[in-house]
Ligand SMILES: Nc1ncnc2c1ncn2[C@@H]1O[C@H](COP(=O)(O)OP(=O)(O)OP(=O)(O)O)[C@@H](O)[C@H]1O
Ligand SMILES: Nc1ncnc2c1ncn2[C@@H]1O[C@H](COP(=O)(O)OP(=O)(O)OP(=O)(O)O)[C@@H](O)[C@H]1O
């Protein structure tokens with residue numbers, strides 16, 4: 172059965188999509204079968220992998236609101252074992268329409284069950300919010316990976332996020348665990364980044380991934396070509412970092 | 428009567444709060460009377476100005492859901508003519524509770540009317556979303572200022588944002604105009620930043636502020652001291668940039 176990981180942090184611009192796309196791609200490069208579920212109406216993970224958000228193949232909106240099976244909307248990417256369940260701004264409507272649905276928090280979990288055996292990993296990219304779409308992602312997930320930019324506002328939001336996760340564990344998804352906190356957009360010369368990183372490591376201990384993702388211009392360039400970093404520039408510091416993260420994640424789960 | 432400007436972009440981490448806090452502070456330093464309304468449940472604008480999010484004075488949640496007048500929750504800051512209508516995570520509840528309210532998009536506009544004559548400017552910091560809280564902000568506003576990080580994902584979201592603004596102009600707020608697009612987190616040595624900036628300037632013409640906000644570490648440090656940049660380090664590049672933006676905005680509105 173697939174391990175389902177939600178990439179979540181309500182703080183905006185901390186590297187959720189960059190992590191979902193590049194972790195997914197590195198896992199696929201390591202022969203793992205991966206489904207990337209784009210639960211953000213911005214659809215950045217969809218376009219970051221070169222998939223057309225508005226083509227006729229349907230999107231996650233159809234799955235959540237029109238009961239379409241996920242299998243019907245899944246798209247291929249340049250990596251044969253990396254598939255995407257795409258999104259676009261229609262998904263904004265799903266948040267409103269789900270509000271009155273029966274077991275509204277479990278809709279995504281219900282849909283993912285049908286494809287779980289087809290994949291080794293299912294990565295869910297979340298929007299910068301703790302609304303119903305993200306609650307669906309956290310209810311469907313086995314674990315949550317928290318990308319954290321090492322800055323003050325991002326650190327400030329961490330308490331609220333961990334409170335929400337605990338609430339979801341208690342009421343909606345008892346199996347949900349913290350996969351880890353990933354330090355992102357890190358500049359070692361920046362004193363603030365150093366201080367926040369030290370704070371987080373003190374507070375979360377071994378729950379913080381050893382791999383730290385540095386600020387690397389190539390990571391910002393790759394999405395404009397619709398490619399994950401390993402297909403855009405494998406020698407880039409950003410590519411090396413996400414490959415390191417993937418090795419660390421696989422090792423934690425006993426996979427060579 | 429106050430000019431009401433919403434600072435909005437559904438893309439996360441593009442400098443909305445940093446712009447709201449520092450533009451507000453620079454306007455106050457220029458003897459303008461300013462109210463900063465924090466319409467983001469993260470409450471970053473609240474803490475960025477050193478206001479306690481959880482003290483007993485009430486928050487925007489009470490205004491939107493319990494019909495409290497804004498005047499009752501307004502807080503002072505270190506700048507005598509800069510006030511804050513604070514927020515905290517209770518505001519997440521307001522988004523759900525407002526869904527079934529009568530004229531749910533006009534609640535904030537209705538509340539702001541009572542204090543408009545007390546201020547020259549009302550700046551509304553928005554969450555990274557186009558949900559009901561942001562729709563309330565855009566319905567209450569005279570103009571929208573769009574901070575735009577010069578990167579691919581941020582550029583991708585611009586179309587959706589302008590579509591939403593046009594929809595709000597047509598159905599909810601005919602007086603809403605674009606105050607301008609502000610390029611933020613700009614690094615002149617970064618080719619991607621240069622390309623995106625050129626794209627935006629070609630597309631939006633004189634709607635793009637001449638002032639460009641550079642990436643400046645001091646802007647990231649200031650919030651951890653609860654101070655706007657002009658009180659933290661007035662000589663920093665970031666302080667000079669926001670002072671330049673303020674001069675440009677005042678000049679556009681014929682104020683010396
Ligand atoms: N390590 C990095 N180095 C340089 N640029 C990065 C890095 N990680 C992300 N970026 C860039 O920073 C911006 C924010 O990252 P990203 O969009 O992945 O964050 P996010 O948390 O998904 O944002 P949102 O909250 O809007 O969903 C993007 O333009 C991205 O290309
Ligand atoms: N010009 C700048 N130079 C350096 N750091 C900046 C600059 N502008 C913003 N920052 C920092 O970048 C991060 C993102 O900025 P900010 O939080 O203001 O964006 P936002 O759009 O309000 O985010 P959200 O979408 O979460 O509301 C913050 O840590 C902030 O301190």
Ligand SMILES: [Mg+2]
Pocket residue numbers: 187188189211215297298
């Ligand atoms: Mg994202």
Ligand SMILES: [Mg+2]
Pocket residue numbers: 443444445467471553554
């Ligand atoms: Mg903000």
